[in-house]
Amino acid sequence: MPEPMDVHDLLALDRQHVWHPYGPMPGKDDPLVIESAAGVRLRTAEPVQGHTELVDGMSSWWSAIHGYNHPVLNEAARGQLDRMSHVMFGGLTHEPAVRLAQRLADISPGDLEHVFLCDSGSVSVEVAAKMCLQYWRSLGRPAKQRLLTWRGGYHGDTWQPMSVCDPDGGMHELWSGVLTRQVFADAPPGGFDAPVDEAYADHLREMIARHADELAAVIVEPVVQGAGGMRFHSPGYLRVLREACDAHDVLLVLDEIATGFGRTGELFAAGHAGVVPDVMCVGKALTGGYLTMAATLCTPRVADGISRGEVPVLAHGPTFMANPLAAAVAGASLDVLLAQDWRQEIKRIETGLRDGLAQARTIPGVRDVRVLGAIGVVQLDRPIDMTAATRAAVGEGVWLRPFRDLIYTMPPYITGDEDIARICAAVCAAAREG
Numbered sequence: 001m002p003e004p005m006d007v008h009d010l011l012a013l014d015r016q017h018v019w020h021p022y023g024p025m026p027g028k029d030d031p032l033v034i035e036s037a038a039g040v041r042l043r044t045a046e047p048v049q050g051h052t053e054l055v056d057g058m059s060s061w062w063s064a065i066h067g068y069n070h071p072v073l074n075e076a077a078r079g080q081l082d083r084m085s086h087v088m089f090g091g092l093t094h095e096p097a098v099r100l101a102q103r104l105a106d107i108s109p110g111d112l113e114h115v116f117l118c119d120s121g122s123v124s125v126e127v128a129a130k131m132c133l134q135y136w137r138s139l140g141r142p143a144k145q146r147l148l149t150w151r152g153g154y155h156g157d158t159w160q161p162m163s164v165c166d167p168d169g170g171m172h173e174l175w176s177g178v179l180t181r182q183v184f185a186d187a188p189p190g191g192f193d194a195p196v197d198e199a200y201a202d203h204l205r206e207m208i209a210r211h212a213d214e215l216a217a218v219i220v221e222p223v224v225q226g227a228g229g230m231r232f233h234s235p236g237y238l239r240v241l242r243e244a245c246d247a248h249d250v251l252l253v254l255d256e257i258a259t260g261f262g263r264t265g266e267l268f269a270a271g272h273a274g275v276v277p278d279v280m281c282v283g284k285a286l287t288g289g290y291l292t293m294a295a296t297l298c299t300p301r302v303a304d305g306i307s308r309g310e311v312p313v314l315a316h317g318p319t320f321m322a323n324p325l326a327a328a329v330a331g332a333s334l335d336v337l338l339a340q341d342w343r344q345e346i347k348r349i350e351t352g353l354r355d356g357l358a359q360a361r362t363i364p365g366v367r368d369v370r371v372l373g374a375i376g377v378v379q380l381d382r383p384i385d386m387t388a389a390t391r392a393a394v395g396e397g398v399w400l401r402p403f404r405d406l407i408y409t410m411p412p413y414i415t416g417d418e419d420i421a422r423i424c425a426a427v428c429a430a431a432r433e434g
């Protein structure tokens, strides 16, 4: 290991050379330098506002569900490291990938039993789109090549996913006119517990019917729209989509990249509706936040359709497809998740978030407070001052990353009750001062 860098030198080099997510170059605001992490705590390289440890309210963007430096995940990584970190997946296979695929097929809804392992969530959405378009091509219906989604969604930053992100006010507005023009339905009415709005359900049915001849698939985030606005909707709309897709020969893709592996209180959010999609994307928490890996699952119907085509193969094969190190850690992460009463843990966190965030309703400028599973959201009536909000949260010893008008948390599942209360206090402080 090289000598640790002086923090000021590190930040100067960071500004000069390193792009950060959605950031300018050179960088404007100094990021916090993290030296290590364990449990639910991030350790900073130097004290910030008197803290050297911050409780992580973000699970590193939904991924670190078991916290950091987890002994079982560490052991899985070390054990695999000593055998092999990587081999190509063309013509070769290995136990970590086979075990993981079998596991994913077992725990997924319905007959999603074929698994394409890829490197990131965005790529898994690319693969899902390719599967659906190719399915219809193989069946001699190449005109079915557009996607329908509802507004307010987020599906990743590469080209095809960008085309189904919220077209207005989102991060990808810049690219309208350049991206494939997809079909957009209105955003689903808010509220997990709200009854299905029949007028809106008819709107969905009508859009799918009208565009059926050109639609390969409908793609949505089930129950929770994440980076597009942290909005919850009734699971009933998933049943509406499933029925309309079946009635009009359109495939249904559910993007469970943020919601998968327990976050909303069901193992997959589709479970709230008892709906089985034709294609499902998972990512983020798949490796417990250790390594980058995602998966696209499909049913035998989709796989058979593709295999009957003139080009009977799925022409996709990332260099690091099914990376053994990531697959081994993903397997261990699923073991850890399923060995515990995860449903109970999510309920416990949900209760803690409901209690702790209730006080936010009285803060001036707070428009809405909503909690579902291990997700807590405070929405303001104005754009947030990110710097002030982040500073307020760090002042409480908590790491949060607000965006737009939203301060939100999705803590690791191992977060104890006291730390949940602390995260809630930090969300409130950020809402007051942001």
Ligand SMILES: *Cc1c(COP(=O)(O)O)cnc(C)c1O
Pocket (backbone or CB within 6 Å): 120, 121, 122, 123, 125, 154, 155, 156, 157, 221, 226, 227, 255, 256, 257, 258, 283, 284, 294
């Ligand atoms: C994060 C996310 C993606 C993109 O995943 P990356 O790994 O960042 O490429 C896609 N869909 C949803 C719902 C996400 O939350």
